[in-house]
Amino acid sequence: MIAEHFPVLVVILPLVTAPICVMLRHGGRAWLLATIVTWASFALAIALLRQVMDTGAISYLLGDWAAPWGIEYRIDQLSAFIILIVTAIGSVMMVFAPKSVTAEIPGDRVYLFYTMYLLTFAGLLGMAATGDAFNLFVFLEISSLSTYVLISLGKERRALTAAYRYLVLGTLGATFYIIGVGMMYQMTGTLNMADLAVRLPAVAETKTILVAVGFLTVGIGLKMGLFPLHLWLPNAYTYAPSVVTAFLAATATKVAVYVLLRIYYTFFGAGIFEGLPVSNLLLALGIIAALGMSAVAIFQDNAKRLLAYSSVAQLGYIVIGISLVTATGAMASILHLFNHALIKGSLFLVLACVFYRIGSTKVDDMAGLGKSMPFTMAAFVLAGFSLIGIPLTTGFISKWFLINAALEKGWWIVAVVVVAATLMAVIYFWKVIEAVYFRPRPDGALVVTEVPALMLVPLWVLAGANIYFGTNTNLSVGTARRAAEILLGGGG
Amino acid sequence: MAFPGLINYWIVVILMMTGFYIVISQGNLIKKIVGLNVFQVSVFVFYISMSKVFGGAAPILDDSIETYSNPLPHVLILTAIVVGVATTALGMALVVRIRDAYGTIEEDEIQRLEAEESEP
């Protein structure tokens, strides 16, 4: 039956389609194919999540090679949830993409854009689906390499240097990751995640494993933009094509967080936090990220860069959640993965619309857009409220669980940090709002109108999702709770 | 353990640090990529070293052989090498484009140009 192949299909489908896009050599056709494939993946992801929620984790043996030797794909609640996030965002972005891409990328390269997009997409899904530590590295590199290309497609020449810098740091990160994996392999003789989980506790106290934890943390920290390893991120987000920024901000860092969760909770089990000061370190980094990067965001005059710093800050929340090492904490992190994907996805899509119309995302250039692009800007306000955490939005749900988790542990200081960072979010968000609604259009500026419906609809789907999942939390909270329980219950 | 002992691993560490140092210290974008390659090579050596089993033969099935070296890391590293080549190629391509756009491949020059750009 085809359904049993879903775990691999969701990855293979975009991976195989990517080269077909190259052969099509036509932007429009490539777009159509990519859209169909991303939506198909989305459908598969939904099917997978339902299956996992019903029957528990699915194990799929690639080529029927038995598990510790062959590569195993393993979909549990957490990975199914991540796959759902990536495919959902990816498919909505595809609907949004054509106009924005045509405007920002030279016509003869558009089909390459979709190729690379599909590769990134496949790589991210592969990272979430695989149950093999080395296979994860391969997918990590697939997604990273194609991401570098996507970023370099940006309009300004600084996109090139941003991509180059990301390439250097990203490669260092990935290499750190395989060093860590190599050390684990040395100690246990296995690369299968489930197998690692069984064998690692016996050697957990050895120096090799301790060093491996360090390498893995730094390697993945680079990919997810964990403070202070985030240096590549602001430039990459600022100069990449708008759609790419939206897609990466909503998915790429999220998948990296997923990997970090896997490493800590599945590979090593929660016990790792007892032997090493990992949790204190993460807590400290999370706090600095949340406070420091929010403060930096306030002083940005380019809205894209402002949101990029805000992303690093929001990642701080997620890391704080992980560092609590409680089921509620992990759940808050997983939940925020999902919610933040919706928030930043919609915010960056708004900026894509703005760029489409005025060719800039500088806060000053955005002055007065509230009147000329009312629907776009309303979405910005909505997503911004969600970022701040006004009730009825997803951001509130995240904050609710995060603060709850902190108080549950008696760490009220963490609650203070979250609140302080939130207040800074109010400031930087409001800075944009005031420009948009209360300043007139600059003299001699382009007269602009609302973006076409093809862009508005996907934007509002994402923005609306902020409200939907802020009021109906069954799916997000339920899945996050199950995923967190499984993580902390040990075993994959 | 006598002299040869852990020498492979020493080499790994030396290569790794050399590569890392080049990446950080060099301003030339090509040299940075060279450093990156050295860094990656150290990992290849690391994997290959750990697959060595003393007294083991090459992993080709034969009735007369009792112990084999571990073949898996070799396979993994084959993959990693391919990834490394791809990275290098992409990095080089980017450097070419950067030279087209900026007229230089020195990092400090580029930074100066970018600083001028952001303060019109």
Place this chain on the structure above:
Amino acid sequence: MESLLPWTIVIPLIGAGLIILARHRPNLRETVTLLTAAALFLSVVSLTPAVLDGGRPSLVIWGILPGLDLMLRVEPLGMLFGLVASGLWIVNSLYSIGYMRGNKEQSQTRFYFFFAVSLAAAIGVAFAGNMLTLFMFYEILTICTYPLVTHSGTAEAVKSGRTYLGILISTSIGLLMVGIIWTWNAAGTLDFTPGGILKGKVSDGLIGVLLFLYMYGIGKAALMPIHRWLPAAMVAPTPVSALLHAVAVVKAGVFTVLKVIIYIFGIELVNGTAASLLLAGIAAATLLFASVIAMQKDNLKARLAYSTVSQLSYIILGAAIATGASVIGGGMHIAMHAFGKITLFFCAGAIYTAHHLTLVSELNGIGRKMPVTMIAFVVGALSIIGLPPMGGSLSKWHLMLGAAEGEQFIFIAVWMLSSILSVAYLMPIVVRAFFRPLPTPQSVGVAATGGEGGIEEAPLFCLIAIVISAAGTFALFFAAGDIGQLLAPLAKP
């Protein structure tokens, strides 16, 4: 038929939608506003008999988090607040028509739209069944009133709007939300329960912390030093200042304070604790300082705003004393002050509409030109000061009774002193209006075109509204017994 409870939220929202649809026909639009207000008031009134009989109509809207629903539940205090807010909306709508047209304000459709949405939020606050629901409507109220505050779009309005939103959002997200989550963490519920939900669940120290998270988190209650948003909000058109910043928004604040004290902490838990004494001290200080500041303000609306800050602290003080009579007095004062203060604001707006005067020092002799307005002003002022036969006297009586019950006699002195202060900041206006001669035409410029002695009142719609609210202020003196009866269950643990 079930109760009309869900309609109390839905009606204003439908009204808001219709207002948008009728945007090109001002008369139709205003009719819609009035009809919506009337329909809302009737549906709120329809709930009253059940509540008086001890019923608590309730409705679960949907489950937002596991174990935590978005729900409505009408209890006496909310009933009173709902009645006041929806009733005064009718009067205020009449007034708005006169004011907005009289001053030829821009973007009137937006104005009426957000007004209707704000009312829906205010009713939501009134009827919220648990703290989360209340918090949600509280935030919606903040956000929906922002476009009203910055209505004129001038630089000053934007700046004031920033203060307004900055203080309200940061206190509510920064303190109130933490307080709520902490409560949830400790008590496992957020339902408003008579007698409180925290009893026996938290240590004394934590009660103090929570008390301050709530009291300063509820920025709308304007406890010093977070009262700055209220004077800032005075840049809004006067109907907004009148209904929202004398009634709906600020009362939502003190209403939440009372709700929290009564149903989350429980008055027994708060009564006599060190934290509550400190809170009472701060409220008393706010009450006096704000009165003193009000005396120094020459701008009429600013003076009224500080008077509001002072009067809000009456209610907070009542809540902090936390005896049966004091919370009833606090609840009653919500209604009494609402009528008194809205009358005063109506008058201020009428003076502005008719003569474009905003400063107290310009009001010499205005009583001769606008006799009806200024008589209404006297009525409102007397109620604020607390003299019979105006409603304000009776709520003050209950509050003082509560202080005596709690054996905190010092606060009786505070209230008396405050009454004297309010005489000092309100009566000079009356004296100027009636006993000083009109200035010569030159010194007032365009405003004095009517000439000596001619009567020049504000537009008719404004005048009708003023008369109704002044009459209401008077009538409340006699209705106080009924209000007391409605609120009586609050005193029972």
